[in-house]
Amino acid sequence: MALPTLLLCLSCCCWASLNALTLLAPDKKSYEGVQGSKITLECKYTLDPNDNGTLDIEWFLVAADSQQADQMIINYHMDQVYQHSGSLNNRVHFASPDPRNGDASIEIVQLQASDTGTYQCKVKKLPGSGNMKIPLTVYIKPGHTRCFIDGRPEIGNDLALKCAAKEGSAPLTYSWQKISDLGKLPATATVDPTGGILTVKNASKEYSGTYRCISQNRVGNDECLLILNVEPPANTAGIIAGAIIGTLLFLIILGLLIFCCCRKQQEKKYEKEIQHEIREDVAPPKSRTSTARSYIGSNHSSLGSLSPSNMDGYSKARYNQVPGDEQERPPSQIPSQIPSQNASFSGPKVAGPNLSRMGAIPVMIPAQHKDGSIV
Structure with a gap:
C-alpha cells in the first residue's frame, strides 16, 4: 500500500508541474540588432487552470554591476501598460496588443549601442510564476569609410593605399579590389585585412586605375573609391633651385628694407642734434649802447x-x-649844445x-x- 500511494503522489506532482505557468524557450539564445533598426525580444508563456491570480508581466534591464538594482522598463498590471523613465522610454512596447493571450514579448525601436545588455522577463499569475533572461547586443554598421594614399604616386616608389571606417562595431575587416583593368591587383600588392592597408612595391605606370575598399562587420558593410595615377618623378632639382633663388631674393629685399630704415633713423637723429647744437665759432653781435656806456663810465x-x-x-x-x-638819457641829462668833433676843452x-x-x-x-x- 505504501508504494502505490507514493507513486500516486509523484504523478500528481508531475501533473501539477506540467500544468503550472511555464515560460517557453525562445527561438534564439541571444539577440543581435543593428543601430537604428528594431528588434523583438520573445517571451511567451502558458498558464495552468489553477493560476487564477492577477496577471503581472515585468521587463527589466539587468544592471551590469551586481551592487546596483535592475531597471524596470515596462510592465503590465491590472490590464494596464506602464512605461518607465530611462534610456528606453517611448522606445519599447509589448509586441502583442493583448499580453493576456500568452505573449509577453516586447519590441524595441530605434536601437542604440547603449541598449546592449541583458533583459529579464518575469511573468506572474498566482500561484504560478516564471522568469527568463535574454542577452541583446546592438552593433553599428560600418560608415563614413575613407580611402587615401600614403606616399608620392611616382614610378619606382613604394605606396600604401589606406582605408578606414569612422563608424562600425568591432571587429572590422577590409578588402581591396581594382575595378579597372580586369580587376587585378598589382603583382607586388599585399593586403592587411584588419588594418585596411594595400601596400604596393616599386610602383609602375600599369598600377594606375580605380580601386575600391570594402569595410564590413557582422551586420553590414561600407565602401570607398580611390583613383591612383602613377606619374614619372618630378624635376626635384629645378624645384629646389627655385626655392633657393626665391629665398635669396627674399633675404636681399629684407636686407635693403632694414638698411633704408636704419639710414632714415640716423638722418632723423642727426637733424635733432643739429637743432640743439651751440655754435662756438660765431662771435656774438656788438652792442653800441653797451660800448657807449662803458666809454662814458671810463671818462x-x-x-x-x-x-x-x-x-x-x-x-x-x-x-x-x-x-x-x-x-637812453632822460631829457634833463641831454646837453643843450653839441660841440663839434674836433672841439677842445675851453678851460685852461x-x-x-x-x-x-x-x-x-x-x-x-x-x-x-x-x-x-x-x-
Whole structure:
C-alpha cells in the first residue's frame, strides 16, 4: 500500500508541474540588432487552470554591476501598460496588443549601442510564476569609410593605399579590389585585412586605375573609391633651385628694407642734434649802447681821479657825443649844445707833469670813431 500511494503522489506532482505557468524557450539564445533598426525580444508563456491570480508581466534591464538594482522598463498590471523613465522610454512596447493571450514579448525601436545588455522577463499569475533572461547586443554598421594614399604616386616608389571606417562595431575587416583593368591587383600588392592597408612595391605606370575598399562587420558593410595615377618623378632639382633663388631674393629685399630704415633713423637723429647744437665759432653781435656806456663810465672814472684843483678845468670840458646815448638819457641829462668833433676843452690846459705832481693819476682815454664806437 505504501508504494502505490507514493507513486500516486509523484504523478500528481508531475501533473501539477506540467500544468503550472511555464515560460517557453525562445527561438534564439541571444539577440543581435543593428543601430537604428528594431528588434523583438520573445517571451511567451502558458498558464495552468489553477493560476487564477492577477496577471503581472515585468521587463527589466539587468544592471551590469551586481551592487546596483535592475531597471524596470515596462510592465503590465491590472490590464494596464506602464512605461518607465530611462534610456528606453517611448522606445519599447509589448509586441502583442493583448499580453493576456500568452505573449509577453516586447519590441524595441530605434536601437542604440547603449541598449546592449541583458533583459529579464518575469511573468506572474498566482500561484504560478516564471522568469527568463535574454542577452541583446546592438552593433553599428560600418560608415563614413575613407580611402587615401600614403606616399608620392611616382614610378619606382613604394605606396600604401589606406582605408578606414569612422563608424562600425568591432571587429572590422577590409578588402581591396581594382575595378579597372580586369580587376587585378598589382603583382607586388599585399593586403592587411584588419588594418585596411594595400601596400604596393616599386610602383609602375600599369598600377594606375580605380580601386575600391570594402569595410564590413557582422551586420553590414561600407565602401570607398580611390583613383591612383602613377606619374614619372618630378624635376626635384629645378624645384629646389627655385626655392633657393626665391629665398635669396627674399633675404636681399629684407636686407635693403632694414638698411633704408636704419639710414632714415640716423638722418632723423642727426637733424635733432643739429637743432640743439651751440655754435662756438660765431662771435656774438656788438652792442653800441653797451660800448657807449662803458666809454662814458671810463671818462667818469678818469675825472674822478683828478685832484680838486683841476676839477674846474675838466668840468668845463665836453666829450664828443656818443650816438644813441641821447635816446637812453632822460631829457634833463641831454646837453643843450653839441660841440663839434674836433672841439677842445675851453678851460685852461694843465701839463702832464704838473698833474703828476698834483697827485693825479694819468688815464688813457680810448680813441673814438665818428660813430661813437671804441677802437
